[in-house]
Amino acid sequence: MIDGKPIPAVEHGCSADSPATGPKIVGARVKRTEDARLLVGKGAFVDDRRTPGLLHVAFRRSDHSHALIEQIDCEDARNMDGVVAVFSAEDLAGVNAIFATSRMKNYHATAITALARDKVRYVGEPVVAVVAESRYIAEDALELINIEFDPLPVVIDPEEAAKPSAPLLHEEAGTNILCAREFKTGDVDQAIAGAAVRVSGRFRFRRKSPLAMENRTYLAEYEAGRDELTLHSSTQVPGIVRDALSEALDIPGSRLRVISSDVGGGFGGKASLYAEEIFVAFAARQLGRPVKWTSDRMEDLASTSQGFDQIVEAELALDAEGRALALKADVIGDVGAYSIYPWTAVIEPVQVVSFLPGPYKIPNYLGRVRGVATSKPPMGPYRGVGRPTSTFVAERLMDMAARKLGMDPVELRLKNMIQPNEFPYRIGSGIVWDQCAFTECLDAACEQADYRALRARQAAARAAGHWFGIGIACYAELTGIGSRISVAPGMPINTGTETAKIAIDSTGAITAAFGVASMGQGLETTLAQVVAENLGGRVEDIRVIQGDSAAVPNATGSYASRSAVLAGGAATLAAREVKDKLVRAASHLLEASPDDLTVQDGKVTVVGTDRALTFRQLARAVYLEMGCIPAEKREELTSTRTYDPIFGTSATAAHLAVVEIDPNTYEVRVDRFVVAEDCGRLINPMIVDGQVHGGVAQGIGAALYEEVVYNDEGQNLTASLVDYIIPTATEVPSIEVVHIEKNSPTTLGGFRGMGEGGTIGAPAAIANAIADALSPLGIDIFELPVSPERLFRLIENATTDRKEFTHGYEA
Numbered sequence: 001m002i003d004g005k006p007i008p009a010v011e012h013g014c015s016a017d018s019p020a021t022g023p024k025i026v027g028a029r030v031k032r033t034e035d036a037r038l039l040v041g042k043g044a045f046v047d048d049r050r051t052p053g054l055l056h057v058a059f060r061r062s063d064h065s066h067a068l069i070e071q072i073d074c075e076d077a078r079n080m081d082g083v084v085a086v087f088s089a090e091d092l093a094g095v096n097a098i099f100a101t102s103r104m105k106n107y108h109a110t111a112i113t114a115l116a117r118d119k120v121r122y123v124g125e126p127v128v129a130v131v132a133e134s135r136y137i138a139e140d141a142l143e144l145i146n147i148e149f150d151p152l153p154v155v156i157d158p159e160e161a162a163k164p165s166a167p168l169l170h171e172e173a174g175t176n177i178l179c180a181r182e183f184k185t186g187d188v189d190q191a192i193a194g195a196a197v198r199v200s201g202r203f204r205f206r207r208k209s210p211l212a213m214e215n216r217t218y219l220a221e222y223e224a225g226r227d228e229l230t231l232h233s234s235t236q237v238p239g240i241v242r243d244a245l246s247e248a249l250d251i252p253g254s255r256l257r258v259i260s261s262d263v264g265g266g267f268g269g270k271a272s273l274y275a276e277e278i279f280v281a282f283a284a285r286q287l288g289r290p291v292k293w294t295s296d297r298m299e300d301l302a303s304t305s306q307g308f309d310q311i312v313e314a315e316l317a318l319d320a321e322g323r324a325l326a327l328k329a330d331v332i333g334d335v336g337a338y339s340i341y342p343w344t345a346v347i348e349p350v351q352v353v354s355f356l357p358g359p360y361k362i363p364n365y366l367g368r369v370r371g372v373a374t375s376k377p378p379m380g381p382y383r384g385v386g387r388p389t390s391t392f393v394a395e396r397l398m399d400m401a402a403r404k405l406g407m408d409p410v411e412l413r414l415k416n417m418i419q420p421n422e423f424p425y426r427i428g429s430g431i432v433w434d435q436c437a438f439t440e441c442l443d444a445a446c447e448q449a450d451y452r453a454l455r456a457r458q459a460a461a462r463a464a465g466h467w468f469g470i471g472i473a474c475y476a477e478l479t480g481i482g483s484r485i486s487v488a489p490g491m492p493i494n495t496g497t498e499t500a501k502i503a504i505d506s507t508g509a510i511t512a513a514f515g516v517a518s519m520g521q522g523l524e525t526t527l528a529q530v531v532a533e534n535l536g537g538r539v540e541d542i543r544v545i546q547g548d549s550a551a552v553p554n555a556t557g558s559y560a561s562r563s564a565v566l567a568g569g570a571a572t573l574a575a576r577e578v579k580d581k582l583v584r585a586a587s588h589l590l591e592a593s594p595d596d597l598t599v600q601d602g603k604v605t606v607v608g609t610d611r612a613l614t615f616r617q618l619a620r621a622v623y624l625e626m627g628c629i630p631a632e633k634r635e636e637l638t639s640t641r642t643y644d645p646i647f648g649t650s651a652t653a654a655h656l657a658v659v660e661i662d663p664n665t666y667e668v669r670v671d672r673f674v675v676a677e678d679c680g681r682l683i684n685p686m687i688v689d690g691q692v693h694g695g696v697a698q699g700i701g702a703a704l705y706e707e708v709v710y711n712d713e714g715q716n717l718t719a720s721l722v723d724y725i726i727p728t729a730t731e732v733p734s735i736e737v738v739h740i741e742k743n744s745p746t747t748l749g750g751f752r753g754m755g756e757g758g759t760i761g762a763p764a765a766i767a768n769a770i771a772d773a774l775s776p777l778g779i780d781i782f783e784l785p786v787s788p789e790r791l792f793r794l795i796e797n798a799t800t801d802r803k804e805f806t807h808g809y810e811a
Contacts, residue, residue, distance in 0.1 A: 025533040026749070029686040033539070034262075034524045043262040046217040046232045047294045054219075055084055057280060057293040058138035060128040060145050061302070062120035065156065065375035065714025066169065067149035069119055069127065076144035077130055082137035085287060086145070087129045087279070089117040095282050096248050098273060100341040104490030106180040107346060108173035110339045110373075114248075114278040119152070121169050121337035122375045123714055124302030129279050131291060156714045158334040158372040159311065169337060169373045178335055178345040179371040181489070183353055185428035186364030191326035195317035199400040204783040205389040205763075207309035207334065207708040208701075210382055211726060212519075214264025215295040216304060218277050220284035228255045231281050235260045236271040236517050237557030240342055240493070242549035244273045245281050253549075260547035260557075266519035267698070268381035269304045271559045273341040276303075301719050306708055307382020309334040310352055310389045316397040322405050324416045326364035327428070329356055329393065335371040336378040345371045347488040348379050351386025354489075357427040358394045359438040359476045359652060360416045365428025375714040381559060383698060384759040391475040392784060395764040399472075399771060400780065409472055409768070410446055414439060417474070433476055433650045437678035437740040441654040442474055444676035444738045449656045462776065467661035469773025473764035474654045479679075479753025480565025481648030487560050495559070497644045498566035499552040500574040502531060504582075504637035506623035508602075508616030510535070510542045512571060515555030516563040517547035521755060522687040523563055529683055530568045530749070534575035536582075536599030537615065552640070561651070561753025564683060569643035569748035577639035585618050585637075588629055649744040651752040653677035655696075655761035659769040666791050668704055668770060670731070675761070676738040679754030680747070688754060689737050695758015697732045702759065703766035704731075704785050774798075 037043055074086040097111040111117075116127045128145050132138035153167035160166055161176040169176055192198060219232040229251060235241050238258040246253045263270065276293050284291040295303070314329040333349025340347075353367030398416075402409040418425045423435045454470050461468035481487065483496035501513040512531045516523060528542040546567075549555045579599055586604035587594045596607050605612040613621075621628040622637055658672040675692050682688055705725040709717045718724040743750030763784055770791075771781040777798040783790060 025529050025539065026681070026683050028529070028684065030525055030529055030539055030684055032522045032525045032687065033528060034522065038262065045214060045262050045264065046219050046234050049219055049232055051219065051221060051290040053289045055131050055133065055287065055289050055291045056135040056138050057283065057291060058130050058135060058142055059126040059276070060130070060142045060147065062116065062123055062125045062127055064120055064149050064151055065123050065154055066152040067120055068152060069116065070148040070150050072128060073146040074128060077141040080137070080141045080144060082133045083130060083141050084133065085131045086141070087115065087283070088127065089113065089115045092282060095278065096250065098244050098248055098341050100339045100344045101492060102344045102346055102488070102490035103492060104179065104181065104346060107344065107490065108170065108175070108178045110170050110178070112273065112275065112338060112341050114275050114282060122377055123716060124377060126275055129283070131283055131287065154712065154714055155375045156710060156712060158332050158374055161374050162332060162370055162372045169375065176373045177370050178339055178373050179350065181350050181353070181369050183365065183367040183429040188326045188328050188364045188366040191364040192315060192317040192328065195325050196320040197318045197401060197404055198315060199397055199404055200315035201396065201400070201780065201782050203312040203314060203393045203396065205308045205310050205392055206783070206785060207306050208382070208706045209301055209306055209708055209724060210267040210269030210304060212265030212267060212269060215297060215300045216270060216274065216276065217294040218280040219290060219292040220280045221290045222284040222288060224288050226255070229281060229285055230257045230259065231277065232259050233277060234263050234270055235557070236263070236266040236519055236559055238517055238547055238549040239515055239555035239557055241273055241277060244341060245278065248278050249281060249285065258549040260517045263517070263519040267383045268307065268385065268559065270519065271557065272305055272343060272380045297721065298719050301724060302716055303377055305340055305378050305380025306336065306376070307348065307379065308389060309379060310349060312352065312389065312393050314393050314397060316401055318401055318405070322401070322407055322412050322415050324360055324362045327357060327362045328366045329353060329368070331367070331369040333369060333371045334374050334376065334379065336374060336376045338378045340378045340380045342491060342493050343381055343488040344491055345379070346490060347381055348386050350489050352390045354429045354431060355387050355390040355477065356394055357429060358391065359418055359436065359474050361418055362428055367429060376710060383695065384756045387475060387477055387760045388702060388763050391473055391760050392764040392767060395473040395768060396781065399768045403775065410442065410451060413442060413472065413474060417442070431478065434744065434746050435742065436476055436650050436652045437742045438474065438476070438652055440740050441652055441676040441678055444740055445654040445656045445674050448676065448736055448738050449672065449674045454658060465663070467663055467773040469659050469769040469771070471657040471659070471765040471767065471769025471772055472654065473761045473768060475760050476650055476652045477561070477756065477760060478648055479561035479651045480645055480747055480751065481560060481562065482645040484646050485648060494554070495556055497554065497642050498570045499554060499640060499642045500567065500570035501552055501640045502535070502571070502574040502578050502638065504578060504615055504619050506619050508614065508619040510537050510615070511545060512542055513545040513551040514567045514570070515552045515557065516567045517557045519558065521691060522684065526564060526683045526687055527567055527571055530571045531575045534572050535579050538602045541602055561755045565645060565649065565747050565751045565753050566643055568683065568751050569645060570641055572748050573641035573643055574639040577641060578637055581635045581637050582615070582618055584635065585622055585629060586613050588633060589613060589621055643748060645747045647746060649680065649747045649752050651679050651754055651757065653757050653761055655765040657762070657765040657769040659766065659773055661770070661773050666788060666795060668786065668791065670700060670733050670766065673733050674736045674738070676740060677754060677757055678740040678742050678752065680742065680744040680752030681750035682739060682741055683751065685739065688739070691755050692737050692758050693735050695756065696735050696762045697727060699759045699762020700732055700766065701727045702785060703763040705787070707785050707787065
């Protein structure tokens with residue numbers, strides 16, 4: 001009886017003699033629930049927020065790449081109508097500098113401050129901030145600020161900056177090499193010396209920008225009566241930003257909240273602490289009014305952290321049958337002017353050498369890396385983090401070796417790949433791959449593309465004078481890593497756990513809160529699917545809260561392909577616990593054994609009968625109908641659980657690209673692109689496909705178009721979308737995706753991360769396809785992007801060399 005009435009029957013759709021198994025939720029192609037608001041312009045982006053009394057910030061940024069700040073005159077700006085305050089570093093004496101620390105040897109931390117102190121280290125670094133009644137007034141006031149700089153020697157080339165005699169960006173470090181590390185297994189030099197086949201090259205992956213659709217935006221609101229500060233930020237890491245601001249401003253975390261609601265893309269560029277966040281939070285507290293800053297596109301290209309930018313000298317040695325014997329690499333990573341918080345300068349360059357052996361059995365390995373400071377914006381995490389470069393180098397070497405051996409590049413890869421019966425497998429850098437579908441992905445990609453038919457088509461195209469190429473790239477990556485592995489080596493911050501708080505309230509409504517933050521990848525949908533399946537609820541009844549530092553105690557955010565693995569694991573644990581509580585309550589009310597109850601579609605049913613209770617009825621009985629359940633058996637329908645996958649898991653894919661190059665215009669057209677990927681058990685195949693498509697599109701940009709270019713004085717020559725070129729829909733082909741659904745043996749739910757894979761495999765596959773297309777000319781690809789100008793010079797030089805060779809031979 002509930003409320004004095006008999007327990008009603010509820011339709012549950014199962015026969016009396018067979019228990020309900022319920023519809024498949026995890027694995028279903030559920031439409032994204034967040035799109036209902038995003039597609040009709042009802043998203044809650046930071047810049048859309050309207051707050052009474054709002055002030056606006058504009059920053060006077062350095063136009064020198066390296067200079068001392070001799071004097072700053074702000075008086076005229078302070079006296080301008082509509083200007084509320086003008087700040088330089090000396091006005092922020094009470095704001096603490098933040099340091100991205102690391103336990104790694106040979107690492108040097110650098111201070112992160114809201115405004116530059118004493119000197120500037122890259123063009124675009126904020127020096128003075130104007131707070132005014134409007135953005136227009138603030139920007140006009142910037143023209144009235146006079147800064148006297150004493151220029152210092154330019155530090156722009158990473159190889160020159162690494163020399164002991166180079167001018168120092170950070171004198172306290174005593175060097176521009178902010179980090180250095182070496183990985184070594186076996187005797188590499190001996191193996192290379194005795195090898196039958198050796199291939200090598202000097203590879204360069206140029207710097208690029210994350211270029212999210214939404215620029216960085218921050219709005220701080222201060223409540224003086226409670227001394228509480230709320231920062232609305234377009235960040236991927238609200239919890240990490242909250243913790244850093246607590247330290248910088250000396251505010252307890254209980255009175256500081258960072259909210260990241262809807263975010264228009266991140267790609268790693270919004271996964272770090274920025275000077276502007278510190279300043280906006282400080283200014284709101286100092287002035288007692290809400291303060292907002294929205295980056296324009298030029299500011300974004302000049303000051304948001306950038307990605308990649310490595311020089312790699314690498315050599316691969318093989319025996320006469322094509323078995324890899326040794327791999328050797330020396331890497332210089334251009335990490336920019338500062339070690340970024342919290343990931344440090346280590347995150348990008350060290351991962352290049354960590355992942356270089358990839359999915360291959362290479363018994364002897366030596367990888368050395370140096371992260372070198374230069375007068376450029378800091379290098380930070382960018383979708384793929386180090387692995388696009390390592391995959392580019394390793395996969396180019398594989399193709400070069402195949403050509404030298406006269407082998408098909410697929411055959412050579414299969415000969416050297418870690419086989420299904422060899423897992424877990426430790427590669428030369430120490431990374432351990434769990435049960436990965438390396439060979440299965442490569443086989444599936446070739447089958448999907450009909451690889452033999454493509455080679456026959458290539459032969460016919462070449463006979464007709466066409467430049468037609470096929471490129472393969474295979475990779476492996478760590479995803480959803482747990483507490484035993486730091487996202488950035490040596491970083492002391494715990495990024496290996498995730499917490500879920502699931503509650504059913506007195507109305508029967510379900511709320512699931514997480515520490516992750518969505519940047520558009522569909523977390524509200526996928527996490528609701530995981531909760532629904534493990535709780536027995538309906539996806540449409542579950543409200544997912546994410547992107548809020550107050551949601552759970554350690555709400556770090558989203559990065560490193562962790563959200564589905566860690567948040568999905570935490571959701572599974574918490575949902576199962578709430579489900580157990582529902583079953584215990586229903587067992588008492590329905591007078592049935594828990595073993596005879598089934599939970600699905602938001603109700604608990606006695607198997608084989610029509611007796612059932614909805615979540616709403618159960619919640620009312622637990623919270624409101626005090627006579628229904630004895631006090632000693634009453635349990636709140638809530639659970640907070642933390643999940644730690646310890647080591648995490650690995651994911652893999654094979655990419656196959658088909659390109660054709662116009663011999664007249666040198667235009668590279670990507671005709672076809674196939675991806676066979678293994679991200680474990682799929683939560684939502686439609687969302688996985690979208691992530692693959694978006695990642696490959698960015699990978700095409702990295703391979704052919706996108707490059708941040710600096711001149712010898714450190715000035716950004718690609719500071720607008722006129723000069724910084726990105727692919728459009730016409731440059732991205734229809735992408736064919738094959739799923740190899742091999743459940744991870746090391747994670748709850750069998751999930752693997754996959755958000756970064758497209759950017760990891762695509763650049764290498766396209767580089768190999770271009771080299772394959774131009775192989776009759778003897779051209780190899782050692783530098784990305786293969787821009788029209790670079791391709792023109794490569795072909796023109798090769799054509800000239802061939803003409804000179806032919807002329808000499810005939811003579």
